[in-house]
Structure formats: C-alpha cells, structure tokens
Amino acid sequence: MKNNHTEDSKLIDEAKAGNKEALNFLMTKYYPRVYSSLYAYTKSKEDSEDLAQATFVKAWKGLETFRGDSAFFTWLYRIAINLAKNHFQSSAYKKQKLNISEDERLLETEDPLNIEDELLQEDALKSINKFIQTLPESLRTSFVLREVEGKSYEDIAKITETPIGTVRSRIFRARETILNFINGDILNG
C-alpha cells in the first residue's frame, strides 16, 4: 500500500539516477508549496523567489542524501526553512541576491516554473480554496483525501467504497474543474 512518503519515490529514484526531467517535474510540482511556505515566513515576494530557487538548488545537490524517511515535501521544507533562517540571521543576505554558480544557472535557465505570479498571491489561493468548497461532494471528498490527508488512491477507494479507477477519475475531474476556474476567473478575471 502506498503512503505519503513513497508517492514520489519513483520520481526521486529517476532524479537520483540523473534523469533531469524527473527532477524538473519534482521542482514544478513542489515550487508553489515551497514558495508559499517561504512567503508565509518572509512576507517578501523577492526573497521567497530567491529562497525557493536556492531550496531546489540545494535539494538537487543533496538529493543523494534524501533517504525517504519523510515525505519529499517535508525534506524540501526543512531545507527552505533553514535557508530562510539564514536569511533572517544575515543582514548581508538581505542586501544581495543568492550567489548562484554556473551549474546552478544551468538549472535555472531550464526552470519550468512559469507560473503566473498572481496565482501565488494569498488572495488567489483563497479564491481557489473557496471554489474547491463548491465542488460536487463526490469529487471534493476524494480530492481532499488526496491533497490534505495524503491518502493513496487505494486508500481513498477503500474509504469511499468506490473502485480505484473512479477515485482516479474523480481526482482528475476535480483538478480539471479547478483549473477551468483558475484560467477563467483568476487569470482572465
């Protein structure tokens, strides 16, 4: 049975094996959460962007040390908060951008994190949340179990007493419905 700690294990294994696309995928997946966590700490868009970038660079360099004892996001979060701590402790840090080496710039240029800034603002996140509350119950239940509780599809299928294929479909449909809302009401609103 899958649990929260293993959901990214295949991607992490691929990334450890040198699959850069797997690494990019993980970065793309977790950037918004890392950024929003950092923003809650720094209250600065620029600092959060810099620190998020630094977090992924550090994660990339230290991926071999990730043993999977905790969820991948928890590991990222620790890196991010340690960097943020340094950010607060060093006044010089505040005055200069992070020093990114040539290799790291390579990573940056291939950065797929082309999310519109406005989506990561607090108001937008709140709007998305509000919309999620309006999802049909069947979609919302599966989606919340997945996103909030970190349940595997298999676990959700047991909890909701529905086939795993239905769970997969409901979560997908929930995401698509939310994406339609984002594209229609937030980005074009």
Next chain:
Amino acid sequence: MDNYDEIISSLYDGELDGDSTSKAIELFSKDQNISKKIALYGVISAAMQQEHANVVPITNKISRNKALWLTNGMTAAASVLLTVFFINQPDFSRMGVDRDAQDIINLAVNSPEAQEVANLKEDTLITHVLELVNNNSNISDLQPVELRNVNFNLSSKPKRVHSNGKHNFIMQVEKKKFNLNKVRYWKHGNKHIYLVPLKDGRTLTLYGNLDQRTVQEILKNIK
C-alpha cells in the same frame, strides 16, 4: 487509462507504475502544456495547504470555560489566535508589532512542520509562551511576590493568582534564560503574556488580563 490528462494527474500523485512514470515524464519534458499543468496542480496543492493551515480564533474552537487553558502543546495551539507585539523598554508607548515573531507563531500554529520554524528562530521564547498558554501546570511553580502596595492580593487556591478584583495574573521568575534585553509581550484573547528582563539576567513572566500601565506599576514595586 487512456486519458492523457488523467495520466498526468496520476503522475502528479505518484500513482503510476514504473514504466508509466518514465513514459509520463518523457511526455512532461516534451510538452510545455503539461509542464504548465503540473505547475498549476502545484498551485492548487499550495492553496489546499493554505486553507488547512488557517489560524482559528480561540472562541471558535474552545468552550468558554476552557478558553485559556489548552492542553496539547502545539497541536492545541492551532486553535489559538496569538498576536505578538514588541515593546521597547521602558517606554511602553513606543509599541510596535514584531512581525517576525508574529509570523513565527502563526506558522507554528499552522502546521506540525512549521513548528520547526519556531524551533529555529526563537525556540525557547516562543515555546515558553505557547507552553504558558497551553499548560497551566507552570503556575504551581510561582514564586510568591508581595504586591499589596499596588492593591494586589495573592490567592493560593487553586492557583497562585494575583488579583485586585479587576486584574488577575500569575507571575514567575523563569529558570530558563531567554537573553532578553527588552520587555516583550504577547496578546492571547483578553490576556497578555509579558516577559520582563531582570537586572540579574533572569526573566520575569506575567500572565493575565494586564494592561501596560498596570504592568508598569507592578514592575516599579518589584525590586
């Protein structure tokens, strides 16, 4: 599972098997639209996380009789709305908001992971404040201090609480070192927690429905 987008959703959740994962990653690397979609899925996850990290005012969660004395450390603190202030000693009128500390407490009550933030930044201090509001056992360790000259009587049952009929508070000299060089205080419901640095390096805690003027009067009478 033939739906291309559904595969991406499953990939995002780590619910594909090994071969399917490799193929999906390959698609991801070739198609910017998929990359964008994954990023937006990430935004949704961030939004969900934010929603479930909201700080809830104490009155929404705790019964009236137990509005102050919570029981379960940081977990219970998720139900506490703590507002943090910073004051420059000895001029209480020059009060400003300690944004960093406020962020830290908000984070600390937001998620288990975020407790680490408190540990990293102002570990001892924040923990002390949260323990104080969450655990009334500390009150039994109070050092009795005579405050009758400022009209406070000390009751020993059930707790050592100083009271003048209007203001009730507990007071203790801390064993821990907080290395404070100025008075700081936190607001918790209608009560405040004041941490006052003493000349000998120790810290005095006052906790109750005390305004700044009353605290100043009390402090003047403590040698």
